[in-house]
Amino acid sequence: MHDHDDVFIGGRWVTAHSTRRTEVVNPATEEPWARVPCSDERDIDDAVRAARSALPGWARTSAGRRAALLHRLADEIDSRAADFTAIITAENGTPVAESGAAPRHSAGHLRLTAELAPVLTDPDDRPNPMAPGHTVVRRVPAGVAALITPWNFPLGLIVVKLGPALLAGCTVVIKPAPETPMAARLLMAAVAAAGIPAGVVNLVTGGTVAGRALVEHPGVDKVSFTGSTEVGRAIARSCGERLRPVTLELGGKSPAIVLDDADPAVLAANLLEVTMRNTGQTCKACTRLLVPAERHDELADLAAAVVAAAPLGDPLDPATFFGPLVSARQRDRVAGYLAAGHAAGAKALTGGGVATRFRRGYYVEPTVFAHVTPEMRIAREEIFGPVLAVLPYRGLDEAVAIANDSPYGLAATVFGADEQRATAVAERLATGNVGINHYGSNAAAPFGGHRDSGLGAEFAAEGLHAYLQFTSIHYQS
Missing domain, CATH: 3.40.605.10 (Aldehyde Dehydrogenase; Chain A, domain 1)
Incomplete structure (x- = not known):
C-alpha cells in the first residue's frame, strides 16, 4: 500500500x-x-x-x-x-x-x-x-x-x-x-x-x-x-x-457511418479503435455503427466477429485489447445498459452480460447489439463501456439524420471507398471531429465538441x- x-x-x-x-x-x-x-x-x-x-x-x-x-x-x-x-x-x-x-x-x-x-x-x-x-x-x-x-x-x-x-x-x-x-x-x-x-x-x-x-x-x-x-x-x-x-x-454518442461502397476489410481493420478503444471508455468512441439496411446482417456479423476475436483479460498482458472497467460502479452502470438493450429487443450477437469467467476484476463482455433502433437507450445515451449498437439506414439522407439525431456532437467516422463521397457525408455531420476510414485525431488540429x-x-x-x-x-x- x-x-x-x-x-x-x-x-x-x-x-x-x-x-x-x-x-x-x-x-x-x-x-x-x-x-x-x-x-x-x-x-x-x-x-x-x-x-x-x-x-x-x-x-x-x-x-x-x-x-x-x-x-x-x-x-x-x-x-x-x-x-x-x-x-x-x-x-x-x-x-x-x-x-x-x-x-x-x-x-x-x-x-x-x-x-x-x-x-x-x-x-x-x-x-x-x-x-x-x-x-x-x-x-x-x-x-x-x-x-x-x-x-x-x-x-x-x-x-x-x-x-x-x-x-x-x-x-x-x-x-x-x-x-x-x-x-x-x-x-x-x-x-x-x-x-x-x-x-x-x-x-x-x-x-x-x-x-x-x-x-x-x-x-x-x-x-x-x-x-x-x-x-x-x-x-x-x-x-x-x-x-x-x-x-x-x-461526453459523446458518436456515429460511424458505413457507406454502401465501404470495404469490409477496412472496416474490420479499424473497427476496434473507432468504436471500443480503451475498453470503450473513450469520449469520442463511435458506439453507433450505422449500416445500409440491405447489408445490416452482413456488417453486424462482421463487427461481432471482430469484437469477439479481440482478447479480454489481464491488462498486463500485451495481447489484451479489452481490460476491466475502471470501477465496480462503472461495471454496474454498463451492465444496466446491457439489460436495457435486451429489454428493448436488441439482439446481442456477441457478449451481452457481465463477464463471469474472472474470479476478480470489473469485467463486462464486449458486446455488439444488432437490430437497434434510434430511440433505444443504447443508441442515445453514452454508455462508456465496450458496447456497440448497429443501426440500419435506408439512403444517405436517413444515415445523416440518424447520425445527427443526438444532443452530442463530439466525433464521427465515415467509412467509404470513394474518399470524396465520404468527405461530402462528413461535411453534413454536426460534430467537431470526423475521421475518414479510421479513428481520426491530430494534435496539430483543434479538438472540441459541438452542442452538449x-x-x-x-x-x-x-x-x-x-x-x-x-x-x-x-x-x-
Whole structure:
C-alpha cells in the first residue's frame, strides 16, 4: 500500500490539511493499492495561492524559455515511461498495449505545443482601416488555470491542458479524477525534475468537494474541464456567474457511418479503435455503427466477429485489447445498459452480460447489439463501456439524420471507398471531429465538441488561445 498524506503545492510535497483519504483500487484485482488525500477547501486555497504567487514571474518568463521547459518536461516523461505505464494500468485497468503509448504521446504533445511559441512572439501590428494609426495586439496569460481531468486517460488528458497553459504563461492547479491520482503524482516528479519553477504547477487530489472548491475559488481565472456533460453544465453555470472563461470537453454518442461502397476489410481493420478503444471508455468512441439496411446482417456479423476475436483479460498482458472497467460502479452502470438493450429487443450477437469467467476484476463482455433502433437507450445515451449498437439506414439522407439525431456532437467516422463521397457525408455531420476510414485525431488540429459535447477547443493554436487574453494598444500614427 502506497499511503500518501501530501499534495504538491509551491514546488514541494506538503502535508494536506484534510485528514480524509481516497483509496486507489486496481480494477483487475479489486485490491486497494494506494491512498491519497481528499483535499478540502484549505488545501485548494493553499494551491491557488501558490499558483497566484508564482504567476507574475512565470508570465514574465519569455515564451522561448517556457517552450524549452516544455521540451525538458517531455524528456522527463519519456524517462519515466515504464513507471507511467504500470501506474496507469494499475489505476484504471487500461491494457498495457494502450497505456504503454501514453507517455510517448504525452511527451510528443508537449513538444508540438512548444513549437507554438512563435504565436506568442511574432509581432502582430495591424493598420487601422478606418482612421490614421495602427494597433499592436498583445497576447497575455489568462492567469491561474484550474485543470480538472477524468480517469480514462489519466496522463494524456492532463498534458493536453498543461502544455498550452504553461506555454501561454499561466500557472495551474491540477485536480485529477479521484480514481486516478497516481499518474498525476508521478507527473509532479517530472515537473520538478524539468526545472519548472516552484508554484507554477500544483496538484491537489480528491472528488466533488475539491473540484467545486477549485472551480469556485476567487483566485482562479480560467477553468478547463474534461468529463461528463452533467458535471460540465454545473461548471459552466459556476463560471458564467463569475464571468470566468471555461473550456469543456464533455461526453459523446458518436456515429460511424458505413457507406454502401465501404470495404469490409477496412472496416474490420479499424473497427476496434473507432468504436471500443480503451475498453470503450473513450469520449469520442463511435458506439453507433450505422449500416445500409440491405447489408445490416452482413456488417453486424462482421463487427461481432471482430469484437469477439479481440482478447479480454489481464491488462498486463500485451495481447489484451479489452481490460476491466475502471470501477465496480462503472461495471454496474454498463451492465444496466446491457439489460436495457435486451429489454428493448436488441439482439446481442456477441457478449451481452457481465463477464463471469474472472474470479476478480470489473469485467463486462464486449458486446455488439444488432437490430437497434434510434430511440433505444443504447443508441442515445453514452454508455462508456465496450458496447456497440448497429443501426440500419435506408439512403444517405436517413444515415445523416440518424447520425445527427443526438444532443452530442463530439466525433464521427465515415467509412467509404470513394474518399470524396465520404468527405461530402462528413461535411453534413454536426460534430467537431470526423475521421475518414479510421479513428481520426491530430494534435496539430483543434479538438472540441459541438452542442452538449462541450465548449471551446483543445490542441494546436486554438488550444493555446484558450489560455490567453488580448490587449490592443492603439497608436495614432
